[in-house]
Amino acid sequence: EFQAKVLDFGLICSPWLHIKGVRYHLESCKSQFPAEAEFIEEISTNLYMDDVCIQADSVADAEHKINLLFEIFQQAHFPLRKWGTANEEVAHSILRLSPLDKTSVTVGDEEAKFLGVQWHQPTDSLGVFTRKAVSELSSGTPSKRKLLKGLAQIYDPLGILTPVTVRAKTLFQSLWKLKIDWDDPLPTEIIESYRNFVTMLRQSTDIRIERALSARFSTARFELHSFCDASLEAYGAAIYLRTVDKGFAQARLVVAKARVAPTKQKWSIHRYELMGALMAARITSNIREYLKLKVAKEYFWIDNMACVSWIHSPPEKWRPFVANRVREITKLTDPSAWRYIRSEENPADILSRGTDIANPQSRYRWLSGPMWLSDPTWKPPPNQIDIEETAEERKATPSQCLHTVRYDENDVIDDLLNPARFSSWFKLIRAQAFCNRLKAFAQSIKSRQRRSHSSSETRSLQLDTAECTQAEKDLVRRIQKRYFREEISQRCEDLPKSSGLAQFHPFIDSDGLMRCRSQSAGDWGGVAATLQKLRERFFILKARKVAYDALRHCPGCKRFNANPATEPTPALPTFRVEITPPFLFTGVDFAGPIYYKKENGRKAKSYILLFTCAVSRAIHLELTMDLSTYEVLRALSP
Template structure:
């Protein structure tokens, strides 16, 4: 590892651009004199353009001198630099020594001087001039002294043991949302080694968001206890370490290199973890590469959808690793414990809902169906990330870092996708629909007028059938039982019934029919929504239980319909205004009534809607219901939308 000394100052600015980097300065720093105008001829720290210009110059240096250096050296300069830092691993000390010389020479061609070299090999450090080594090893006796610890924010590289560790001495912060976020963010973990451990802290932050606490508002005592427990666990993480190198030194060149990705969700979050599997002869090496843990959305969603979301995350991680790893990789393998996801992927040509279809499309574009395999929930390491772990369990159980035992077994014993789906026990399920035909009818219509019209016709047909039945009974009862006259009387009765049908056929709906239909609908939904309250009133109780949402409305029954009571009996108001009909805001009928009023008033505002509504109806929490109706109205959204500015 090394960095480029004063990288930006080594890159000159063209003559036509130096006027963009002008500044004023006093001669000799004497502020009593008039300032002079100066121009920067090189790029400087703080300019937005400096990083991209400096990196372009470095890559251009590699391209211009590609013929004079090995391909591996040129590729190192182009792919292993992050701004001023270079990080490179090679198989042997001899290669490392030569790589240091060649990379230094190549960068020098462009005016870049490499310094602050550090390595886990003493031989490599001895081959580097003392003034070019990192400050930590510059004065060490490399034959005797122990190699130091290299720090990068919260991540530590123990050069002596070649392991990664974590610094967990977080600064004391207030118990607020801002303070908690500061502590959690200070734990620098770009590769996700500690993803299962940090998950509980992320869930705590999400809970604070759910409760809408301010950034500097003190958190409740119940959550404060969880936060202190996590801080105590944070101190134990100092014991955690993981090998930097993914391949043992004596492993040699692997015959096959393959990425394996595991994904899993839970009610609170979802996660993925990726491993690199190296195989040579009968020897298998599995190494942790990258882990991610994310909290589930605040909006409640189903587990199958979270499983699909986790699978999409695994596919995107694979795409990124395929691009970054400079290895000859075989086809990646994706593991999930969700048979639902596997069936979605296998039946990718079927039509799904938009949410499912979009994510299945992403998965199928990045990977083939035969790359997906089933893994049992108990063997899935991604389960650790989706649920989170305490520090003690995380340190004891090394499955997250070492990978599942399944990967150490030969490929021949891995279950195939088709076999997995066949092994899944067949479950015959019967969906029992308890929704009545009347409920389906009420939810079918999107207009209050159409619903009343439909119900009115049903009621008219019902009355007609009842009348026909009564007419038939009357005609049959008046008929003479004499067998000789029976046939003639039956024909006469049939003619009278047909005449009665013709009379009914020409009928149409009247306002009274629509009014009765509306009352029937209200009575039906009230009987299903307010069963306990209606039963209480029918039993002679004047008041309902205090836990009822109708407790404060002084209920009265009027022809089987619940209405608001009160002291407006003697007021000079219509009866419906004095005692409006009670409805709940979560009823489909309530939404239809609000939409009907909204359209009647020419898409008026909320207050006007509520004023008209309360002339006949009392919808519980009508304010929020009216607001939702207005927000869902296409006409209102179009009329009140912001104009596009060019």
């Protein structure tokens, strides 16, 4: 037997096994370092393949965590060889605490990488690598293939250069609309846009955002401001974190995202704005889940009053497209947090229009949001919603027709004493009896001829036999009147043959009940027994189906007729599954008799002795003359 000591490169399961193994080791270290359980959980959360990111509040705290990292990963034989930091003192501490002979530490590198994102260590900021993309786009003849190759060189998961890349995406979409082939030269009107994009990309090399969100603020108030906007070419959202601490306010871009407008659907600008609002709600929901800061307030800003009106209105008012998206937005966010902002102040307007952020004013508004976000005295204005009607999105109101229906006494009682509300016939009778008592009491008051009751009779809630009998008659009379109205109106005389009761010769008795002169009986269980008991007093048309449905839904019958519980199949014995030599565990049995003829022509019996291996299921056969012990021993001998 051989055992692999390393993971095979290229297998689908290798990344999962690697991460699972590291996290299993980290989980086991919590019992070894109980005081550092929170930090170990931080390592597990910030682990991605063979990269891990940690943060510290001071150099001493960093040294403690570095020493603990070396100790934890060294126990599992995961040597930490490559490090990156933006602090010189921390870099020297890593080299001093490292138990390895060779440890690489990058500090002060302007083009360091972390998970593919540019990390400018001198300023501890994040950016986007654009050098390869600019080189690819600037060389050779511009074409659709070259534009796609240049876009593929830009890795920007945070959306720092979204105003630049969205222009390239719209340009690429226009090439598809013109049905230009991959290597065909671009038209003259497209060449100018292509060159403008390359120039914007070249000038955006130094655009970065701060890596640390709260490094300098310990008692600050944090707010999330989400801006969204749309044009006929693209829509998107930009999320900013505003920090207010001791008379100081700062706002910075956290993440941005944009999409080009679809080509198959021709929407109105209001719908594009709503799609941008939905994108802002989704991104903010994800940030809220993963951001390790206590956000005091969230604000959502949009420069389209129609969308604000939609979000502040019930979704049922609008057509399905608007209603579905408004419903999701209100599920992810608080509708009262959505506010109107002028387009001149909306930083998402830069994103949707692909504005050149090389301009200092546009760059500041893109990286830091509107000017008032950096004002520590700023307070949100009152949220005044001016309802802007969009008739094309309002759901058509169906015409309503009012009908007047006359209810008689029986209809009211049928609604009150609905049989579906009662679990048994006797409870329905009691309810009918109490209704009769209430009716008699009300009639006596109305006629001012209320008879005197004894105190015990007035206070008693017990029903006597006469009241229950009368209630049962009233129930049967009401049911008959409901289903056999024509027969009762004719007093059951001269019924046509089409009537289902004609063959039973019904008549009306002195109590006004319809009775029949024939009766069926049964003397077996189940449905038949139920019909027998029922027909002792009542005859119901199609009673067999009614009885069958009642028994099928009866809880007591379900419990009585339930199938017995079955035990689960036990596990196989160990001798059937463990690896053993053949016939170490053997089953023995006889088969036969098998008749054969002797030399003298007479018939005789013989038997087959079967040996079955319990593991491999191999079979060995031996022929015996009889079932004696001697024959068995003879068959066992070699």
